[in-house]
Amino acid sequence: MSPSRPQEFRTAARPSLRQEVSEAIKSYILDNRLRPGDPLPSEAELCTALGASRSSIREAVKTLAVLDIVEVRRGHGTYVGRLSLSALVEGLAFRGLLSPEDDFRILAELTEVRELIERGMAERILATLTDEDLDALDALVDEMDERGAHDGEGFAECDRAFHRRLMEPLDNKLVSQLSLAFWDVYAIVAPHLKGISEEDEAGTIADHRAIVRAAREGDADGFVRALAGHYAPVRRRLAEARADTEARADTEAAEGDERAATA
Amino acid sequence: MSPSRPQEFRTAARPSLRQEVSEAIKSYILDNRLRPGDPLPSEAELCTALGASRSSIREAVKTLAVLDIVEVRRGHGTYVGRLSLSALVEGLAFRGLLSPEDDFRILAELTEVRELIERGMAERILATLTDEDLDALDALVDEMDERGAHDGEGFAECDRAFHRRLMEPLDNKLVSQLSLAFWDVYAIVAPHLKGISEEDEAGTIADHRAIVRAAREGDADGFVRALAGHYAPVRRRLAEARADTEARADTEAAEGDERAATA
DNA sequence: CGCCATTTGTACGTATGTATT
DNA sequence: CAATACATACGTACAAATGGC
Numbered sequence: 023m024s025p026s027r028p029q030e031f032r033t034a035a036r037p038s039l040r041q042e043v044s045e046a047i048k049s050y051i052l053d054n055r056l057r058p059g060d061p062l063p064s065e066a067e068l069c070t071a072l073g074a075s076r077s078s079i080r081e082a083v084k085t086l087a088v089l090d091i092v093e094v095r096r097g098h099g100t101y102v103g104r105l106s107l108s109a110l111v112e113g114l115a116f117r118g119l120l121s122p123e124d125d126f127r128i129l130a131e132l133t134e135v136r137e138l139i140e141r142g143m144a145e146r147i148l149a150t151l152t153d154e155d156l157d158a159l160d161a162l163v164d165e166m167d168e169r170g171a172h173d174g175e176g177f178a179e180c181d182r183a184f185h186r187r188l189m190e191p192l193d194n195k196l197v198s199q200l201s202l203a204f205w206d207v208y209a210i211v212a213p214h215l216k217g218i219s220e221e222d223e224a225g226t227i228a229d230h231r232a233i234v235r236a237a238r239e240g241d242a243d244g245f246v247r248a249l250a251g252h253y254a255p256v257r258r259r260l261a262e263a264r265a266d267t268e269a270r271a272d273t274e275a276a277e278g279d280e281r282a283a284t285a
Numbered sequence: 286m287s288p289s290r291p292q293e294f295r296t297a298a299r300p301s302l303r304q305e306v307s308e309a310i311k312s313y314i315l316d317n318r319l320r321p322g323d324p325l326p327s328e329a330e331l332c333t334a335l336g337a338s339r340s341s342i343r344e345a346v347k348t349l350a351v352l353d354i355v356e357v358r359r360g361h362g363t364y365v366g367r368l369s370l371s372a373l374v375e376g377l378a379f380r381g382l383l384s385p386e387d388d389f390r391i392l393a394e395l396t397e398v399r400e401l402i403e404r405g406m407a408e409r410i411l412a413t414l415t416d417e418d419l420d421a422l423d424a425l426v427d428e429m430d431e432r433g434a435h436d437g438e439g440f441a442e443c444d445r446a447f448h449r450r451l452m453e454p455l456d457n458k459l460v461s462q463l464s465l466a467f468w469d470v471y472a473i474v475a476p477h478l479k480g481i482s483e484e485d486e487a488g489t490i491a492d493h494r495a496i497v498r499a500a501r502e503g504d505a506d507g508f509v510r511a512l513a514g515h516y517a518p519v520r521r522r523l524a525e526a527r528a529d530t531e532a533r534a535d536t537e538a539a540e541g542d543e544r545a546a547t548a
Numbered sequence: 549c550g551c552c553a554t555t556t557g558t559a560c561g562t563a564t565g566t567a568t569t
Numbered sequence: 570c571a572a573t574a575c576a577t578a579c580g581t582a583c584a585a586a587t588g589g590c
Contacts, residue, residue: 038577038578077579095586095587096585096586097586097588098588
């Protein structure tokens with residue numbers, strides 16, 4: 023409205039060529055009703071078609087690739103992407119690794135959102151899950167049990183598959199993808215942080231069994247309670263680690279800074 | 286495990302230079318404990334430091350810019366980004382514009398997630414909102430009322446500000462940002478779709494007033510009911526439009542395809 | 549198997565616009 | 570205004586990967 027630009031202004035003031043090219047490619051996809059996996063013109067063709075240099079085309083394509091709007095296969099071509107939430111995962115993961123003040127805050131928030139989604143969808147989940155789904159969930163818990171302590175990575179994979187299978191039957195694909203994306207972010211960030219106590223594998227397995235049991239009985243209240251019981255210890259561990267870090271930060275602050283110069 | 290690669294394999298088989306550069310820049314930010322707004326080395330410096338050409342550096346920087354991990358101000362320099370959810374918004378918006386089968390499905394899912402988040406956070410919201418927040422919310426509804434029908438865009442902005450103000454006081458910044466991001470996606474996608482009936486402005490205002498009233502009284506149940514009442518008509522309109530589209534698609538399908546050839 | 553065409557990836561050089569000093 | 574530093578854009582050349590011959 024006024025000529026004074028408040029720092030946080032839309033960058034679209036002067037659309038860079040790359041932006042234009044990017045929009046043009048998106049329009050191409052939309053106008054031609056392309057679907058994920060469909061091939062796109064090669065970079066050279068885009069150059070002539072859009073009248074831009076290959077550098078600009080490439081930068082635009084790369085930005086779209088980050089959003090999974092296009093997918094680039096080297097030596098093969100460019101295709102319409104799968105439109106996954108990979109960008110959300112990468113962005114949140116970095117935020118979690120960066121988070122200046124409190125490393126665990128983002129993890130706590132992440133866990134809270136996951137629980138929020140699963141609890142909020144509880145009734146819908148119960149109504150959706152088939153016997154087949156429930157059997158598959160039981161099988162996943164069994165597999166989890168077998169792997170147990172001697173395969174931490176496999177254990178995590180089972181946990182992921184469990185929560186995926188729990189949400190995926192829903193007709194709302196967005197929530198299931200979001201839920202899974204948050205799981206992925208957690209899995210990326212958690213290992214990089216120190217002071218987070220080990221996962222209670224036996225407890226996790228018991229929690230999952232309780233969740234399946236409640237679901238099988240169509241017990242919505244029990245289902246929600248089981249979910250709460252499942253997430254409570256995670257939140258507790260995060261809170262402990264957080265308190266630990268804060269205490270440590272205090273003592274370190276008292277000792278003075280010793281890493282001021284890095285460059 | 287086996288040499289046979291199942292199509293959906295991690296692309297990380299051979300990390301391209303650009304990927305490495307991208308990771309290197311992220312590591313630089315993390316190792317130096319940089320915060321949003323802090324300056325990054327210029328492209329030339331990154332070239333020498335990472336031993337890559339400008340092309341690779343530039344492409345890497347652009348991909349990070351999409352994720353708002355870095356922010357480039359032309360003629361100025363490169364800085365650590367604000368880590369917003371802009372990538373999520375852009376990705377979901379495109380998905381909404383693309384969605385082949387059902388244009389309104391993504392909007393319905395979006396609305397559902399928003400309601401899910403706000404309802405799931407109801408108690409926390411009530412516990413968090415101060416009198417100041419409530420006054421601000423009332424003021425926003427008043428402003429909404431004044432603008433009314435003669436300023437559709439301003440009306441939408443007020444709606445956005447309302448829901449933002451509702452969630453922002455929460456200590457979980459992730460949920461408030463997600464909620465707002467979904468609002469943004471809706472605002473981007475909705476105008477591009479035909480057949481979605483006009484918003485009931487008077488009803489929206491009344492809904493918002495009911496929400497604030499319940500919040501002021503600390504009435505959790507009433508708050509949740511007010512939210513449900515607020516989102517119900519949106520979902521109904523979406524369902525109507527969806528049914529309309531499906532009916533139209535059926536008749537069109539009977540008329541035959543006429544856009545088979547594009548290339 | 550090698551060869552070749554296509555396509556993307558990387559590198560370098562140069563010119564231009566823009567913001568700061 | 571001039572100088573400087575930076576980002577933007579273009580063009581070209583070659584390297585590497587993929588698939589078909």
